Structure formats: structure tokens, C-alpha cells
Amino acid sequence: MARRDYLLKRAAWSLLTILFVLVLNFFLFRILPGDPTTSIAKDPRLTAETRAGLARRFGLDKPLVLNLQGGNPFDTQFFAYFGRLAHGDLGISFNFNRPVRDLLGERLGNTVLLVLGGQILAIVLGISLGLLSAWKNRTPFDTGAITFSLTAWSLPTFWLGILLLIIGSTYFGLPTAGKQTIGMSSASSLAQAADIGRHLLLPTLTFTIVLLGEYMLVMRSSVLEILSEDYILTAKAKGLSHVQILRHHALQNAMLPIVTLIALNLGFTVAGAIQVETVFSWPGVGSLIFEAVRRQDYPVLQGAFLLIAVSVILANLAADLLYGALDPRIKAP
Amino acid sequence: MIALRRACFLLSLTAAILLLSACGGGGAPPEGQPAATQAAVPVVLRVGMSGSPDSLNPGAAYLTEATDVFELVYSTLIDMDFAGNYIPDLAESWSVSDDGLQWTFKLAPDAKFSDGTPVTAEDVAFTLLAYRDWGDFGYMSGYAAHFADVQAADEHTVVVTLDTPIGNMESQVLFCYILPKHIWEAYAGDVEAALGFTNDPMVGSGPFHLVEYKQGEFYRLEAVKDHYGRPPVIDEVVFQTYANQDALVQALRAGEVDMITELPSTVVPSLRTEADITVAVGTSRGLRDYIFNLSNPETCPVDAGGVCSGHPALRDVVVRRAMAHAIDKQQVIDIAELGLAQPGLGLVPAALGKFYASELEDYAFDIPLANKMLDEAGYLDTDGDGIRECPAGVDCGGRQLDIIMQIPSDIGSGPREAELLSGWWSQIGIKMTPQVLEGDTVTANCCPAFDYDMLIWGWTSDPDPSFILSILNSEEISTGMSETGYSNPEYDRLFAEQTVELDDARRIEIVHEMQRLMLDDLPYIIPYYQQEIQAFRSDRFTGWPVPAEGSNNILYLQDPVSLTVVRPVQ
Numbered sequence: 001m002a003r004r005d006y007l008l009k010r011a012a013w014s015l016l017t018i019l020f021v022l023v024l025n026f027f028l029f030r031i032l033p034g035d036p037t038t039s040i041a042k043d044p045r046l047t048a049e050t051r052a053g054l055a056r057r058f059g060l061d062k063p064l065v066l067n068l069q070g071g072n073p074f075d076t077q078f079f080a081y082f083g084r085l086a087h088g089d090l091g092i093s094f095n096f097n098r099p100v101r102d103l104l105g106e107r108l109g110n111t112v113l114l115v116l117g118g119q120i121l122a123i124v125l126g127i128s129l130g131l132l133s134a135w136k137n138r139t140p141f142d143t144g145a146i147t148f149s150l151t152a153w154s155l156p157t158f159w160l161g162i163l164l165l166i167i168g169s170t171y172f173g174l175p176t177a178g179k180q181t182i183g184m185s186s187a188s189s190l191a192q193a194a195d196i197g198r199h200l201l202l203p204t205l206t207f208t209i210v211l212l213g214e215y216m217l218v219m220r221s222s223v224l225e226i227l228s229e230d231y232i233l234t235a236k237a238k239g240l241s242h243v244q245i246l247r248h249h250a251l252q253n254a255m256l257p258i259v260t261l262i263a264l265n266l267g268f269t270v271a272g273a274i275q276v277e278t279v280f281s282w283p284g285v286g287s288l289i290f291e292a293v294r295r296q297d298y299p300v301l302q303g304a305f306l307l308i309a310v311s312v313i314l315a316n317l318a319a320d321l322l323y324g325a326l327d328p329r330i331k332a333p
Numbered sequence: 334m335i336a337l338r339r340a341c342f343l344l345s346l347t348a349a350i351l352l353l354s355a356c357g358g359g360g361a362p363p364e365g366q367p368a369a370t371q372a373a374v375p376v377v378l379r380v381g382m383s384g385s386p387d388s389l390n391p392g393a394a395y396l397t398e399a400t401d402v403f404e405l406v407y408s409t410l411i412d413m414d415f416a417g418n419y420i421p422d423l424a425e426s427w428s429v430s431d432d433g434l435q436w437t438f439k440l441a442p443d444a445k446f447s448d449g450t451p452v453t454a455e456d457v458a459f460t461l462l463a464y465r466d467w468g469d470f471g472y473m474s475g476y477a478a479h480f481a482d483v484q485a486a487d488e489h490t491v492v493v494t495l496d497t498p499i500g501n502m503e504s505q506v507l508f509c510y511i512l513p514k515h516i517w518e519a520y521a522g523d524v525e526a527a528l529g530f531t532n533d534p535m536v537g538s539g540p541f542h543l544v545e546y547k548q549g550e551f552y553r554l555e556a557v558k559d560h561y562g563r564p565p566v567i568d569e570v571v572f573q574t575y576a577n578q579d580a581l582v583q584a585l586r587a588g589e590v591d592m593i594t595e596l597p598s599t600v601v602p603s604l605r606t607e608a609d610i611t612v613a614v615g616t617s618r619g620l621r622d623y624i625f626n627l628s629n630p631e632t633c634p635v636d637a638g639g640v641c642s643g644h645p646a647l648r649d650v651v652v653r654r655a656m657a658h659a660i661d662k663q664q665v666i667d668i669a670e671l672g673l674a675q676p677g678l679g680l681v682p683a684a685l686g687k688f689y690a691s692e693l694e695d696y697a698f699d700i701p702l703a704n705k706m707l708d709e710a711g712y713l714d715t716d717g718d719g720i721r722e723c724p725a726g727v728d729c730g731g732r733q734l735d736i737i738m739q740i741p742s743d744i745g746s747g748p749r750e751a752e753l754l755s756g757w758w759s760q761i762g763i764k765m766t767p768q769v770l771e772g773d774t775v776t777a778n779c780c781p782a783f784d785y786d787m788l789i790w791g792w793t794s795d796p797d798p799s800f801i802l803s804i805l806n807s808e809e810i811s812t813g814m815s816e817t818g819y820s821n822p823e824y825d826r827l828f829a830e831q832t833v834e835l836d837d838a839r840r841i842e843i844v845h846e847m848q849r850l851m852l853d854d855l856p857y858i859i860p861y862y863q864q865e866i867q868a869f870r871s872d873r874f875t876g877w878p879v880p881a882e883g884s885n886n887i888l889y890l891q892d893p894v895s896l897t898v899v900r901p902v903q
Contacts, residue, residue, distance in 0.1 A: 046475060053469035057528070096548060097388045162579050169587040176584040182551045182571040183377070281576040283550050290576065291549070 010320060014313045021309040026081055028305075029298045030064065058094055081302075090306070091299035095292065100303040104285065108307070110179060111284035114200060115273060118207030123262060125208065126215025131254075133216065134223035135246065145216065153213030161206045161279035168202045175199050177281035203280040207273050211265070218261055222254040256327060260319055267315030268308065375568035376901050378874060380891060381581045381590035385549045385574040389532040391510050392470035392524075400508070401572075401891050405554055407510035407537040408452065408562075410438050410491075411503050413796055414894055415615070415878055415886040417686035419503045422562060423452065423511055423538065424491075433498030433835045440489040441561040446513045447535075447542040454485030459514040459521075461493065461506075467524040476505045500834040504797030511538065540565050540897050550574055563893070566900040567874075572891075585610060585868055592869035592877075594891050598671040601866060609872040615880040615888025616684035618794040619863040620677055621746075623738075623754070625653055627856055628783040628818030634811035640784040641818070644736050645729045647786060651710040652734070652763075653855040657696040658703040659757045665860045668753060669746035673866060677859030679848040680805070681798045684862065684887045687841055688798045690848040703761045714762050721762035735764040736786040741772040747789045750860070781813045788816065791863075798844050802828055805856060819856035865889065874899045 055061045063069070065078045084091060090100035126149075133145040168174035175181065180195050187195070226232065227250060235245045277286035285304060292300040386399035391407075394400070408423040424438040444452035464470055465477035481496040499505060513536045520527035535543045540563050541554035551573045556565035573590060575581040582600050584590045586607065596604070596612075604612050626643025628634075633641035646652050662676040675683055676695070683689045711724030712734060723729035738754070740747035751767035758765050765787070770778075778784045794801040807825050809815035827847050834840040851857070865888040869877055876899045880886035889895065 046472060047468070047478070050469045050471060050474055053524070057525075095387055097390075097393050098548070162583075165580055166583055169583055169589065173587075176580050176587060176589050177381075177573055177575050178550055182379075182545070182553055182573060183569075185545065278576045279580060281550075281574060281580060283547075287576050288549075 007321075010317055014317050017313050018306075018310055021306065022082075022085065025302045025305050025309075026078060029296075029301055030077075058092070090303035093292075093297055093300045095295045095297040095300070100299045103288065103300065104303050104307060107283060107285045107288050110282065111277070111286060113196075114203055114277070114282055114284060115207065117200065117204045118211060118273070118276075119262075119265060121204065121208040122211035123215055126212045127219050127258065129212070130216040130219025131223055131246070131251070134220045134227065135242070137224060137227075146220070149213035149216040151213075152209050153217070155210060157206065157210050157273070157275040158279055160209060161203070161276055164202050164206055165279060174202055179283055199280075199282075203273075203276050203282050206279070207276050215258065215261065218257055219254065222257050223250055226250045226254045252326070256323070259322055259326060263315045263319030263322070264312070267312035376566075377569040377571060378567050378592070378896070378899065379590040380570060380572045381575050381584050381593040382572055382891070383575060383578060383581060383595055386552070389535055389543070389546065390528065390530055391512075391532075392467065392473055393528050394471060402535075402543065402552065403508075403510050403537075404539070405541040405570075405891075405893050405896065406447075406535050406539045406543050407512075408444065408539050409509055409511065410457065410506045412894070413507060415880065415889070415892075416884075417684070417796060417887075419507075423457070427503075429502070429835065433833070434495050436493040436495070436502055437486070438491045438493070440491065442489050444538050444561040445559075446538050447557070448513070450513060450515060452511065452513075452538045453488050454491045455488075456514045457491045457511055458483040458485045459518060460512045461491075461509060463512070463517065463521060463527075464509060466522065467527055469524050470527065473509065476509055479505075498833045498835055500832050500840050501797040501799050504795065504799070507796065513537075540893050541570065560897075563897040565897040566876075567896070570896055582868075585870065588870060588873075590870075591873045592867065592890055594867055596866055596868055598673045598866060601671070601673065604868055609870055610868055611871045611877075611879070612866065612868045613877065613879040613888055613890065614673060615865050616675065616682070616885050617863050617865040617887060618682050618684045618796070619791060620680070620682050620794070621674075621744075621750075621789070621791045621860050621863065622677075622680075623858040623860065624779075624788040624790060624816050625856055625858075626783050626785050626787065626818060627820075628810070632807075632810055632818055632820050633783065634781045637781040637811045637813070639811075640782050642784050643818075644732060644734075644786045646712070646723050646727060646732075646734055647736065649710070649727060650855060651706055652712065653858075654696060655703040655706040655710075655761060656758060656763065657855060657858050658699050658706070659761045659763075660696075660754065660858065660860065661698040661757070662695075662860050665750055665753055669750045670861065670863070673864045674861035675864065677861045679851045679859060680792065680794070680801050680857065681844065681848055682794055682801075682862040683885050685794060685796065685798055686885055688844050689885070690845040692845070693849055693852055695852070700757070700760050707761060712762070719759070719762065720764045733764070734762060735766075737766050737768050738787040738789060739775050739778060739785050740767055740769045740789045741775040742769050743772045744789060744791070750789060779813075780816050780818075781811055783818050790816065799832060802831075802844065802847055805851065817856035819854065821850065821854060824850050824854075871902075873902055875902050876900050 052061070059077055059080055062080065063076045065076055067073045067075050081091070088101065090104070092098065093100050093103055096103055129145050129149070133142045136142050165176060169176045175198060179199050180192065184192055184195050232245060232249055235249050240248075274286035274290055276282065277284045278290050281287065285307070288300060289304050291297070292304065382398060384396060384398040386394060386402050387396045388394040388399055389402065391403055394403070410422060410424040411419050411427070412422040414420050423440055423444055425441050427436060427438045429436050438457070440452065440454060440457065446452060461477055461480055461483045464473040465480050468474055479495050479497055479499055480493055482494040484492045484494070486492050495502070516536055517527070517530075520530060533543075533546060538561075540557050540560045542557060543552060544555045545551075545553040551571060553569065553571045556568050556570075558564050573584075575584065578595070578597050581593050582596055582604070585593050585604075601612055604610055625647045626641075627648055628639065628641040628643060629648055630641065633639040666672060666674045666676065678693055678695055679690065681689050683691070707721060711726070712721040713724070714721045716722065721734040723732070723734070738751050740751055748767060748769060751765070755765045755767065775788060775790070779788060792801060792804075803809065804814050804816065805819050805824060806815065806828055807820040807822070810818055810820065824847060827843050827850070831840050831843040831847070834843060867888060867890050869890065877890055878895050878898065880888055
């Protein structure tokens with residue numbers, strides 16, 4: 001019973017947070033001066049009728065929160081936004097002239113392809129490196145691994161990306177942009193997959209390198225802490241081998257902080273890697289957000305932020321639940 | 334442990350997939366043979382660009398990247414070459430009645446849409462009237478506003494009747510993309526439905542057909558080899574979007590693309606040293622302007638939200654002329670645009686050719702003269718702080734010649750330019766403080782609020798000067814189109830006169846006279862006209878129409894004028 005209450009409470013909090021994000025989302029973008037029509041409305045080649053039509057089509061001619069000029073008081077941008085959300089409609093992109101839902105759906109797949117690959121590689125490599133480094137504490141290997149991880153972690157993503165792009169395209173003939181070679185749509189699906197793989201290589205590598213350091217460092221310090229515990233000493237005294245100690249006594253406990261880190265990072269996965277996607281012109285959510293900010297495309301930003309918020313909240317919820325399973329000390333109250 | 338083992342498996346799997354694809358991938362190798370030597374392989378020109386079209390529907394699109402597609406896929410009645418001359422497109426010839434009200438266009442008889450349907454006078458009449466009647470169809474509606482009637486006289490003859498003579502009729506049809514009636518008539522009279530149409534596949538009669546389109550990523554066009562007017566030499570052209578300019582330049586270097594539509598001027602010197610890359614420079618119709626707030630209490634559009642808080646001394650033309658004398662335009666160009674711009678004169682850029690008043694003489698860079706002018710006009714530094722005070726006759730509300738210049742943050746070179754100006758103007762006793770603001774804030778302060786002293790901004794002109802000249806009309810003060818609040822009845826009269834003048838030579842004369850007025854009254858200082866910089870791989874395609882040194886021709890290599898004539902290097 002207690003566990004069910006705990007779960008319900010967590011879920012209720014998550015829902016409330018999402019609702020808060022929804023409201024904040026609406027006002028956040030409208031605090032900014034101007035709207036998408038102002039940038040084109042200045043062009044005298046547009047008739048007044050066209051400018052008015054533009055505002056009308058995007059609902060920007062309506063009052064913001066409450067209609068006090070008579071008529072229906074709820075006939076406003078705010079309530080229209082919630083009304084549409086209730087139907088799962090995220091609005092129409094000002095810039096792309098398409099439903100935001102379709103746009104996000106299309107881009108999300110690409111982002112997951114890129115970010116998930118990079119995350120998995122970074123997690124596996126980072127954790128292994130951290131574990132080894134802790135085990136070989138204060139050896140040249142440890143120093144080397146720490147130096148590498150700190151360097152990788154502090155590299156500016158766009159700089160590393162551009163560097164890899166120049167090297168990759170100059171010496172290895174790797175593509176500089178996009179997800180696939182134009183005109184490949186008629187090729188066999190195997191050839192298409194290989195083509196996408198070639199395009200994925202550099203962005204995935206960039207993403208892996210910048211993420212890897214964090215995992216490595218957290219894992220290393222976590223393992224070091226565990227290894228100084230009394231029960232490890234006991235295990236050593238019992239005559240267990242190094243591998244046995246690492247496997248059975250250290251690893252699971254050391255994983256706790258990593259789980260939080262992974263859950264948080266995975267939550268941000270849908271945000272994509274704005275910088276990596278922009279450097280490599282990868283058609284994902286990240287580059288969509290970048291473009292939307294430049295063009296004040298509120299509906300896309302609102303939709304994207306909602307998507308990010310929901311996934312981060314869900315990932316947090318998942319981490320909470322996973323913690324209970326991993327750590328016997330954490331019992332539902 | 335199981336988790337770790339599974340993770341290790343996943344890692345090796347991912348690595349294997351990536352490696353496999355890296356080795357096995359096809360793609361276009363940069364060292365590949367010239368495609369022309371093999372008849373079977375289509376000749377594909379690859380273009381890299383920074384943006385992407387916002388829509389394939391001419392009424393719903395606002396970005397130039399969309400116009401690029403329309404130009405290639407649709408016909409217009411008349412086109413324009415890079416020297417600014419009108420050339421036939423769908424209309425083989427055209428004539429106008431003596432009263433200037435009836436324009437007759439003779440169409441190319443063998444024009445076809447991409448779905449095989451012939452292009453007839455009916456399609457043209459339908460298109461032009463639809464643009465007019467939809468009223469709210471993007472840029473198109475403005476062009477068709479004066480078309481009283483459009484009739485198909487026979488299958489290949491269109492007669493446009495105007496409600497008033499138009500001096501620049503050719504320029505009005507320059508961007509009116511001819512739509513197939515059999516597809517678009519479903520939306521006749523319903524602009525909302527017409528705007529909602531995705532228009533994919535695009536059915537047009539231009540020299541290319543759109544065969545593949547991935548919004549925000551790329552599009553692929555196939556050449557129409559039996560085109561009525563200008564069949565392209567190449568077989569295909571693809572446009573790839575690059576989200577960042579460094580990658581775009583690198584793509585050209587690595588041979589991933591054959592031409593790039595834009596590049597930052599900072600990379601021009603290093604690109605010029607590459608043997609197989611040509612950097613092309615031509616005029617563009619874009620210009621930078623320094624705007625004076627000339628609105629005064631009498632002309633202030635209070636009803637439209639006018640604040641009109643500009644420094645009163647700036648309304649004195651002597652002060653403005655002195656400030657113009659204290660600008661070294663060439664140095665602004667060298668520092669802000671790395672030398673890649675032309676000194677400016679008035680609002681009509683040099684790229685407009687015959688309309689550009691090259692005979693006018695600009696204010697020379699002469700600081701002593703500027704000081705002398707201000708001294709003589711009574712602006713003296715009476716308190717010795719290095720900043721001049723207003724003379725007794727000019728009510729500056731207690732302000733010295735201490736002004737603020739607002740700069741929209743999206744004008745990258747703005748702060749550097751303002752710093753130069755500030756240095757020069759301090760030598761003539763005028764203190765100028767630059768203030769960088771978000772673009773929309775500047776829009777809000779600009780017009781019709783007139784809540785500023787000076788602004789840095791810019792314009793891009795149409796090929797015809799009518800639109801750029803219209804922004805100085807007195808009647809635009811309240812609409813927010815006039816940025817300066819400039820009002821001169823003589824200018825207004827000349828503007829009205831040129832809009833209906835049918836004699837080309839006379840119209841050019843009027844347009845030059847307007848530029849003389851503008852330079853004299855100086856509502857704007859135009860430091861420079863921007864230049865278009867593009868680059869292509871000279872080892873792959875040749876025949877690019879690059880303007881000769883010193884010519885005022887524009888450069889726009891993604892235009893059909895260019896893409897129909899380029900050919901692969903043999």
C-alpha cells in the first residue's frame with residue numbers, strides 16, 4: 001500500500017510539474033519583444049491585407065490572456081493554446097508552415113538515432129574507463145585517463161565538431177552535412193542504412209567524446225570511494241580475487257550516482273545535441289530548436305520545450321523508481 | 334554484471350555498424366571522374382546553401398531560399414538578366430498600348446507544365462487574377478494590385494488591362510510565377526485554402542522540375558531538356574542545407590558540393606589561394622544605412638504611436654551634412670566588410686544599373702570642412718568639454734550634440750561601424766554613443782514611434798527602384814514604412830510622377846533627380862552597398878556568369894540565368 005501511495009505521489013508531482021511547464025512555456029516566448037510577423041511586416045512589398053492575414057492565421061491578432069474588449073472573454077491566445085493542446089495539437093510552425101507535431105515527430109527519430117548511439121558509446125566507454133582507472137589508481141594509466149577525460153569534457157562541442165568535420169571530410173571522405181546522400185532514396189535499404197551510418201559517424205563521435213569524460217570521472221570517484229570501504233577490505237582478507245571484488249562488491253554500489261546521471265542525460269536526449277546537430281546539419285530536434293529561436297517560431301519552441309520537459313520529468317521518475325530497485329537501503333516510506 | 338556484459342555487446346555492435354558503414358558507404362567520392370565523360374551517368378550539380386525554403390507555396394513563402402526554388406521551377410512572363418535587362422521567359426514578346434493601360438504578351442507556343450499539360454494564355458490569366466483576388470497571398474498580391482482585367486485573347490496571347498498606367502509594369506510580372514490553372518483553380522476565391530495547399534509535387538513550367546524535397550534538408554531538381562526557352566546543359570541540380578557556414582565552406586573545399594551560395598567574408602582570402610576554387614564577387618541589391626530621425630512635432634504620427642524623441646539638431650541639414658563629411662566610407666568598408674562592398678550614395682544601389690545616379694558627387698571625407706560648417710552654423714563648444722552646444726536659434730531642449738545610435742543585434746558589423754563613426758564624429762565635436770538592442774526592440778523604437786536619434790540598419794532593393802524609393806514618401810510616415818520621418822513635397826511629386834511614366838528615359842531621369850534630392854537632404858547616410866560573394870569549384874563546372882571586374886552586374890549563381898548555362902568541365 002505504502003509503495004503504491006509513493007508511486008501515486010511521484011506521478012502526481014510529475015503531472016503538476018508538466019502543467020507548470022505548459023503555462024510557463026506560453027508566457028516565456030511572449031515576453032520577448034516582437035513576434036514573427038514583425039520581421040516580415042516591415043517589408044513594404046507586402047500589402048496591409050497580407051500582414052493582417054498573417055497575424056490572423058497564426059492567432060496573433062487575439063488578446064493574450066483575457067479578452068476584455070467584449071465578446072467571449074476566453075477567446076484569447078492563451079486559451080486557444082490549451083484548447084489545442086487538449087487535442088494533442090501543438091499548433092502550426094510559423095517558419096515551416098506545417099503542424100509542429102509532424103515536424104517534431106519527424107525530427108525526433110533522427111535525434112534519437114544520433115543521441116542514443118552517442119550516449120550508449122559514452123556510457124560504456126566512460127564507465128569502463130572509470131572503473132579501470134579507479135582500479136589502477138595512481139598509475140600512469142590513471143593519470144592518462146583522467147587527463148584525457150578532463151580534456152574531452154572541457155572541449156567546446158562546436159569546436160571539436162568542426163575539427164572532426166574538417167579532418168573527416170578532408171582525409172576520410174566523410175560527408176559534411178545531413179542524414180543521407182541526396183538521391184539515395186531509390187537505393188536498396190541496406191545501401192541506405194550504410195549511407196546513414198557514414199553520415200552518423202562524425203556527429204556520434206563528437207557526441208561520445210564530449211559526454212565520455214563526465215561518466216568516466218563520476219564512475220572513477222564513485223569506485224574509489226567504494227574501494228576504501230571496510231567490506232572491501234574484508235573481501236580482500238577473505239582472499240577473493242581482484243576481479244571478484246570488483247564484480248560482486250564494488251560495481252553495483254558504485255553504479256548509483258551513474259544511474260542518476262544517465263537518467264538525467266537520457267531525459268535531455270530529445271533536446272538533441274543542439275551544437276552537434278547544428279555543426280553537422282543533422283536534421284534533428286536540436287537543429288530545429290536552433291532554427292526556431294532564430295526565427296521566433298513560438299509553436300515549434302513551445303512544442304520542443306514541452307517534449308523536453310516531459311522526457312526529463314519521466315526520466316527523473318524512472319531514476320527514482322530504479323533507485324529503489326538498485327539500493328536496498330531505499331525503501332518506499 | 335549482466336548489465337555490463339550487455340552494454341559491452343551493444344558497444345561492439347554499434348562500433349561494428351559504424352565501421353561497416355564507413356567502409357561500405359557509397360556517396361560521391363571527391364576524386365571521382367568528371368561525370369560528363371560517361372553518357373549514362375547524369376551530370377549533377379551540387380549546391381550548398383545556408384537556409385532552406387519555408388514553403389513550396391508561393392503565397393505562403395517569405396524566404397529568399399523559397400524564391401530560388403520558384404525561379405527554377407516556375408515560369409514568369411518576363412525575366413531579368415544579371416545586367417538588369419528584361420529578357421523574355423514565357424512571354425516571347427510584349428507591347429503596350431499608347432495610353433499605357435493595355436499590355437499584350439505573346440506566349441511561347443511550346444511551353445509545357447511538368448505534368449505534360451501545355452501552358453496556355455488561360456493559365457496566365459487565371460494566375461494573375463488569382464493573385465489579385467486572393468488579396469492576401471504573400472508577396473504576390475502586391476504585384477497584381479493594379480490589374481483591372483486579364484484576358485486570354487487566344488491560346489497564346491494574354492492582354493492585361495490596368496486601372497492606371499504603371500511605369501514599371503515589367504517589374505510587376507517579374508515575380509508572378511505562372512501556376513497551372515487545372516491544379517490551382519480548386520482554390521479560386523478561397524485564399525485560406527490556397528495558402529494551406531502544400532504544393533508538393535510542384536507543377537511548373539520552368540527549366541527544372543522538383544523531383545525530391547525534404548524540408549530543412551535538401552531538394553533535388555531535374556533539368557527539363559526540351560524546355561521551350563532555355564534547356565539546361567546539366568541533368569540535375571541538388572541543393573543541400575548547411576546549418577553552419579564553416580561546414581558549408583569545408584564542403585566546398587572537400588568537393589562535397591560544387592558551388593556555395595554564400596560564405597563569410599573572413600574566409601575569402603584563404604579560399605582564394607585554393608587552386609580549384611573560384612571566389613566570385615558581384616553587386617547585390619542590399620545596402621547598409623545610417624538613419625536620422627527627422628520627425629518633428631508637426632509631422633509626428635501621434636495617432637500611430639509616434640513619440641518623436643529624436644535630437645532636434647539632427648533635423649538641421651547642416652549638421653547631417655557635416656556628419657557625412659566626417660565619414661571615410663572606404664575605411665568603413667575595409668574594416669566592417671573586409672573590403673567587399675562598394676561605397677554607397679543613396680537608397681538606389683549601384684546594382685540597379687541605369688537607375689543608379691552615378692553622376693552624383695558624394696560628400697568628401699573632410700573633417701576640417703565639417704568643423705567649419707558646424708562653426709558657421711553656430712554649433713559651438715561653449716563650455717569647452719569637447720562637445721558642441723546648439724545655437725540660440727535651435728531649441729535642443731538642453732541637449733548638447735550628444736546622440737545615441739541604436740544598432741539591431743543581428744547586424745554583426747554594427748558595433749564596429751559605430752565605433753569608427755564615433756571616433757570621426759568626436760573630432761567634429763559630436764558625441765555618439767552606440768547602443769546595441771534586440772532587433773525587434775529597434776523595430777518598435779523605429780517607426781512609426783520615432784523614438785531614437787540615429788539607427789544603423791539596411792535594405793534590399795527590388796530590381797526596380799520604385800519600392801526602395803517609396804520608403805521616403807511623406808505618406809509612409811504614419812504607416813511605419815518611413816524610418817526617417819522625411820517629408821519633402823517635391824520628392825513625393827517626383828515619386829508619383831515616376832510610377833506612371835511610361836517613357837523609360839524620362840523615368841530614369843526622374844529617379845536620378847530623386848536621388849539628387851535625397852543626397853542633398855540627407856535623411857540617410859548610405860555607407861556602402863553590399864556585395865554578393867559566392868564560390869564554386871572550377872575543376873567541376875564551367876560557364877558560370879561571373880560579372881567582369883568593375884561591372885555593376887549582380888551575382889546570383891543559383892538563378893536560372895546561371896544554372897541553365899553552366900556545363901561540366903570536360
